[in-house]
Amino acid sequence: MLETASPSATEGERSPRWHPGRGLLVRTGVAAALLLIALFALPQLLSLYYIDAMTQVAVYSIVALGLGVLVGRVGLVSLGQAAVLAIGAWVAARLLFATAQPYPLVLLEAGVITMGLGTAIGLPALRLRGLYLALITLMLAGAITVVLTTTNFPNGGSGFLGYNAASVHIPAIRRPSIAASDPAYYRYSVIIAALMFLLVLVHIRTRPGRAWAAIRQSEPAALAAGINTTLYKLWALALASFITGVAGGVMAGAVHYLYAIDFTTQDSITLLAVVLMGGAYSLWGAIVAGLLLQLLPALLNSWGVSADWLTILFGAGVLQVLTTAPRGLADQVPKDLARLGRLLRRLRRPPRAASEEGAP
Amino acid sequence: MIEVDALTVRFGGVTSLDGVSLAFEPGTCGLIGPNGAGKTTFFNVLSGFVRPTAGTVRAFGENLLSMAHYRRARWGVRRTFQTEQAIVELSVFDNVAMVHEHSRLGGARRRRDVLGALEFVGLTGDPQATVQTLTAGERRLLEVARAVVGRPRLVLLDEPAAGLPDEETRHMGEVIRRIPEQVGALTILVDHDMSLVSACCTTTAVLDFGKLIAAGPTAEVLRDDQVIRAYLGTAEV
Numbered sequence: 018m019l020e021t022a023s024p025s026a027t028e029g030e031r032s033p034r035w036h037p038g039r040g041l042l043v044r045t046g047v048a049a050a051l052l053l054i055a056l057f058a059l060p061q062l063l064s065l066y067y068i069d070a071m072t073q074v075a076v077y078s079i080v081a082l083g084l085g086v087l088v089g090r091v092g093l094v095s096l097g098q099a100a101v102l103a104i105g106a107w108v109a110a111r112l113l114f115a116t117a118q119p120y121p122l123v124l125l126e127a128g129v130i131t132m133g134l135g136t137a138i139g140l141p142a143l144r145l146r147g148l149y150l151a152l153i154t155l156m157l158a159g160a161i162t163v164v165l166t167t168t169n170f171p172n173g174g175s176g177f178l179g180y181n182a183a184s185v186h187i188p189a190i191r192r193p194s195i196a197a198s199d200p201a202y203y204r205y206s207v208i209i210a211a212l213m214f215l216l217v218l219v220h221i222r223t224r225p226g227r228a229w230a231a232i233r234q235s236e237p238a239a240l241a242a243g244i245n246t247t248l249y250k251l252w253a254l255a256l257a258s259f260i261t262g263v264a265g266g267v268m269a270g271a272v273h274y275l276y277a278i279d280f281t282t283q284d285s286i287t288l289l290a291v292v293l294m295g296g297a298y299s300l301w302g303a304i305v306a307g308l309l310l311q312l313l314p315a316l317l318n319s320w321g322v323s324a325d326w327l328t329i330l331f332g333a334g335v336l337q338v339l340t341t342a343p344r345g346l347a348d349q350v351p352k353d354l355a356r357l358g359r360l361l362r363r364l365r366r367p368p369r370a371a372s373e374e375g376a377p
Numbered sequence: 378m379i380e381v382d383a384l385t386v387r388f389g390g391v392t393s394l395d396g397v398s399l400a401f402e403p404g405t406c407g408l409i410g411p412n413g414a415g416k417t418t419f420f421n422v423l424s425g426f427v428r429p430t431a432g433t434v435r436a437f438g439e440n441l442l443s444m445a446h447y448r449r450a451r452w453g454v455r456r457t458f459q460t461e462q463a464i465v466e467l468s469v470f471d472n473v474a475m476v477h478e479h480s481r482l483g484g485a486r487r488r489r490d491v492l493g494a495l496e497f498v499g500l501t502g503d504p505q506a507t508v509q510t511l512t513a514g515e516r517r518l519l520e521v522a523r524a525v526v527g528r529p530r531l532v533l534l535d536e537p538a539a540g541l542p543d544e545e546t547r548h549m550g551e552v553i554r555r556i557p558e559q560v561g562a563l564t565i566l567v568d569h570d571m572s573l574v575s576a577c578c579t580t581t582a583v584l585d586f587g588k589l590i591a592a593g594p595t596a597e598v599l600r601d602d603q604v605i606r607a608y609l610g611t612a613e614v
Binding site: 224227228230231233234235237238240241242243244245246 | 424425426446447448449450451455456458462464465466467471474475476478479480523
């Protein structure tokens, strides 16, 4: 795999990094190719209906990525991420109506403000883990849903809440001028998603990633290694909330109109189920989760099948994944494909295999 | 030098350590005793997982007990665990680098220090290999590498050779013996393997039911009647 020189030979070397292995190059190549396809090929191939669905896939991939950091990297099970997304969308919508700031700046501000609020919601994580943390975050998510239902999302009104119940002609939440059309906004959201994935990747490959891996496996070992576990848990919460807030900002522009009814507490639970299905331990899993959450319902709708079946499907999916592929579809499917490939090759090649076929 | 004075730890009605006072001189010191004698509790006090009911611990003149546990690693306390805790998700290199980057040392020396620590314990395979590819013995060595990387001042080894075959235990013993000299850390070894303890440790302390029953040069301690009784029991047991 990797060629490594003996320690004495590498001692004088300045670079603290390793030469990238072939595996890494392949992965980078595949990611770059997929990004290019998503940016240039898909908008040409898909109808507007599916382009809008893919914009939502980008949004929910970011949300799944954030939850993946919490669940898969640090071991904090949060059931409040859909509420965090709603906060991000609310903040972005409010800023977009109130100011003429450029869109990227609004996304950044929505991310930062959501980071503060989301980290506060996650504070119980410093004391609790597992089931209890899940329960507390679920209840906080429920509380946020209630608050949003009474305050509503901004619709161009005045005051802090920015909601005008009397307005008849509700203005749409604006988009960046360079991405006003649906295909252009889709590309915009893919680029934002790619940036968020890059941000998380940098975290995972460096100091915080190693600290999280230690915390998840064994907190005593992490403490003995000198890791400030409180700081790194807060860091993970902050990162997850930040990218989820940014995703909320992307969503605000994508849908033009936000309604509290679109953010249910149940979404947070579905989100966790789908993230576990996709694979909480890999970045690809977040993309799989985004596709399952947003593209699948769009497909079912266009086939005339009720999207309500998805709840059952996701339930069965989680059961299947947890029992047979605990690291999720993003890990299992390539393995299964490789196994299938080996099987096919073996069937094709030797005549010996043919003679054995007679056996029952 | 580590000076422990009147250290007492109680968990509810159980007294795990009962007024233990002893000093560890630079070098490798053994800490032995039957199961439940309080050896691991003693390590837990030094590394900050357990707050003692009473007593003081001074390490090289500083009050160790007033430091937050994660700061102790930065100060120079390192430990291994009875059940090895190699982080499965990280490579061999990253397992050691993780400890190095949370000590006070700068990043520039990191690569050299980490490779040096791996070489020190004899893990000469691919540093980028995943932990799953290591044998049980190599995982134990990896934990020792984590304990010696950078500039630790106090290395606590909690049964580092438990479950290892004789050959690997001998190698582990050689590694432990070199720690004080080559790493410069005071090393305390807890183990049940008396041949390992006598091979590595110049001095040894013996705990029994939370009380210090003997301390001194290893050979003398292992001949002590009280120690033999503590290990083998008396007629009425």
